[in-house]
Amino acid sequence: MSFFSNIRTRLSSFLPSAGEESSNDDIRRFTQLVGRTPREAKWYRQALRHRSVLQDDNDFTTSNERLEFLGDAILGLIVAEDLFSRYPTKDEGFLTKLRARLVNGKTLARCATSIQLGDHIELSENMDRGAGRTNRSILSDTYEAIIGAIYLDLGLEAAREFITRSLLQTLDIEELARTRDNYKSLLLELTQARAWPQPAYGVVTAEGPDHDKSFTIKVSIGDRDLGMGQASSKKSAEQKAARQALERLNQEQSED
Numbered sequence: 001m002s003f004f005s006n007i008r009t010r011l012s013s014f015l016p017s018a019g020e021e022s023s024n025d026d027i028r029r030f031t032q033l034v035g036r037t038p039r040e041a042k043w044y045r046q047a048l049r050h051r052s053v054l055q056d057d058n059d060f061t062t063s064n065e066r067l068e069f070l071g072d073a074i075l076g077l078i079v080a081e082d083l084f085s086r087y088p089t090k091d092e093g094f095l096t097k098l099r100a101r102l103v104n105g106k107t108l109a110r111c112a113t114s115i116q117l118g119d120h121i122e123l124s125e126n127m128d129r130g131a132g133r134t135n136r137s138i139l140s141d142t143y144e145a146i147i148g149a150i151y152l153d154l155g156l157e158a159a160r161e162f163i164t165r166s167l168l169q170t171l172d173i174e175e176l177a178r179t180r181d182n183y184k185s186l187l188l189e190l191t192q193a194r195a196w197p198q199p200a201y202g203v204v205t206a207e208g209p210d211h212d213k214s215f216t217i218k219v220s221i222g223d224r225d226l227g228m229g230q231a232s233s234k235k236s237a238e239q240k241a242a243r244q245a246l247e248r249l250n251q252e253q254s255e256d
Contacts, residue, residue, distance in 0.1 A: 026045070033146070034146065034150055043150075044146070044153070046149065047071075048120050048146075050121055050123050050132070051063035052126070052127040052132070065141075067144075068142075071149075074151050074156070076103060079163070080095070080099055082164075083095050083098055083099055098173070102171065102176065104189055105137060105193045109137075113139060118138075136192065137192070140193075147159055183243040184242045187199050187242040191221060199221055199242065199245070200219065200220045201217055201218070202219075203216070212232070215230065215231060215232070215234050215237045217229050219241040219245050227246075
């Protein structure tokens with residue numbers, strides 16, 4: 001038994017069984033969704049089950065949240081492996097930034113939409129009426145959960161095939177590699193994913209003559225001041241402030 005097969009078997013033993021019979025309709029639906037015939041449909045049912053349908057808010061074991069966690073790790077591995085092979089002369093910083101551009105809520109939600117994943121998600125009536133099937137966070141989380149289900153059911157190669165087909169082959173990776181970082185967009189995506197207020201930018205100081213001005217910009221989220229940037233233009237100062245805010249939030253997350 002291979003290393004990953006052994007890990008997959010052990011992980012499966014820690015997840016609860018769905019305890020449901022698989023109908024032919026389920027098998028056809030999941031086959032169309034992932035591109036392979038599933039062995040155990042229970043993983044895909046759980047991957048498509050949003051926590052809003054559960055009666056007990058604490059019953060996280062039967063929603064897709066644990067599979068999302070697993071799928072996120074598998075996705076990161078496959079994308080990192082692809083970029084490592086694709087760019088043999090690039091350093092860690094380049095690879096890390098490019099992976100972040102590939103693996104983010106906006107991109108994953110677009111991939112989920114391209115395979116019509118929203119049509120299959122099990123949602124509460126309120127969430128369904130509230131446009132839950134097109135919600136970026138729900139779509140991206142479910143996409144990762146599906147990856148976790150594929151891995152547990154069919155193995156790493158099947159997960160790699162799904163990620164390659166639905167993500168890596170649909171993006172212009174070379175163009176993304178040439179794109180400069182837009183820290184304001186990254187900060188906005190982060191706040192949207194966490195359901196926080198949108199970042200607010202304000203001028204702290206504007207000094208110097210018109211031909212040689214220096215702007216200091218502050219960025220806040222809610223009542224928290226998170227970053228400060230100084231540059232000769234407001235746009236550049238805002239980017240620097242957003243970058244500082246992202247670094248601070250990432251540092252806080254790593255310390256949790």
